[in-house]
Amino acid sequence: MTTKVSTRDGGPATSRPASRRSHGEGPFRYAATGAGIILLGIMAAIAVFLISEAIPALQANKGHFFSELVWDPNGSQVFGIAALAFGTVLSSALALVIATPIAVGVALFISHYAPRRLAGPLGYLIDLLAAVPSVVYGLWGVAFLVPLLKTPSQWLNENLGWFPLFAGEGAIGGKTMIAGSIVLAIMILPIIAAISREVFLQAPKMNEEAALALGATRWEMIRMAVLPFGRPGVISAAMLGLGRAMGETIAVALIFPATFDITFEILTPHANSIAANIANGFGEATPIGRGALIASGLVLFIITLLVNIAARMIINRRKEYARAGA
């Protein structure tokens, strides 16, 4: 893994007579380097063009972009991100709370519980969840999950209505925040499960066997040897899932009723998110409206970028640590 074959310009392993040097070497090397730089350029360009196309709309905004609840860039030109950003954060946080425990369970099942022979195919089954297109989840959510949640939602509201999340008057159930969050949870589950599984499989075998040899039950072994080792990996996997959930668009665009308010009442039909609003609002957007949507997309880009960078830094630190221990 660490042996370096290729040293720059004639290291000991690769030195060859200068006369034998091929004409293609220079261009090929530049093409490879150039492609890498193009990738960096694209990331920079995303930020630059989102900002430059958002500025005219932000200047035309008659409200305050960060605190306004209303989103009406096409008519009165008053729009703000507050309600949308709240919806994005709440729906993804709920999705994360639902998905993470199940995903960790699934990862443990594949890595430590399932019969060896079945572990591969069963893992593939979970990966298939990620292959279902977002729009199909949206369709499924509207046709199946929304009606299914109606009765439990009403029950929760009647019996546990004192709890802020389950509170609410009037219509209960329907196209709610919780329906969208459950769909988001299903969509991010495979990525959290896949990364956690990899980390659990890397847990040092010696520690596991030592724990078992001392008479630990399987659960005690997992708690002592696997979970402490895997914790940073699980945390970063959850953060990657969070980033995924925040950016998820079409499924929630079909499910969320596109309201503009801030409420914790997840059982009432009040829900929206930045991404859903872009998908639903783009069709009838005026030039200012498009600019406003781009501005909201910029906010989404920055939030997901920060979440992803944090997650990657945890993973990368982990990688070095694992390699040092190996």
Add this chain to the structure above:
Amino acid sequence: MTTIQHISTSRRIKDRVVQGLVYLAFALAVVPLVSVLWLVIKNGAARFDLDFLTHSMRNIGARDVGGGAYHAIIGTLEQVLIASLISVPIGLLTAIYLVEYGNGGRLSRAISFFVDVMTGVPSVVAGLFILAFWVLFLGQPFSGFAGALSLSILMMPTVVRSAEEMLRLVPNDLREASYALGVAKWRTIMKVVLPTALTGIITGVMLAVARVAGETAPLLLTVFFTDSINNDPFSGPQMGLPLFVFDQAGRPNATAVDRAWTGALTLILIVMLLNLVARLIARWRSPAKGR
């Protein structure tokens, strides 16, 4: 002679409870998959016929039965093909840079890090970027090509990661043998390294294609809608299969929702097929590497 003490009841119960929870978690995760597939097949099969696959939505009124997704299927195939033509060379060259030329330098670390970050760019943001850059800034029209550009942004990091992984699996002995024969580095890469890693790279590309083929949000912002067949990805609005599903699902008539389900079935079949073939290629190539 000492006898081994039995594990106390409470510890055994705890162990059993956790085992039950772990099995339950797996069952919970499989339920939605089965439910989605079942519903899509049940609702989609009704309209899944030759008529659907060979006709567009042109001149189909709001409440009419009939109509199909031919225009959307054509659009999706063309957009995904163009997106691959853009992202595979760039992604593959980047992977070559990272593995063969980067040497862990500052640039290669930066590229590697941002490739990871780029995998997390929401698809809707990729669409907005092409909207801002291609449509608003350069003044180009909505077209299948614009959609392909946004899809290629989503494909690139996936292609880089999988190709990089495959290139790293190529044994160094092969490279060294080639150098020892006096073969230039770039020819070694082209003639020895790439052919060795080829099947793995193809698998990665197919998985990336399967991922973007189902993307709706970027198309929504760049391709726009049409009910007619448009074979030219470079001019005029096109359609895509995911977009077709989204469009039909948003209409209030039962006939439109039926079409949405059949569109979803077609889309899932395409995506699953790509996935399956990719996995089969990977398995066929490396029977020993199964985990």
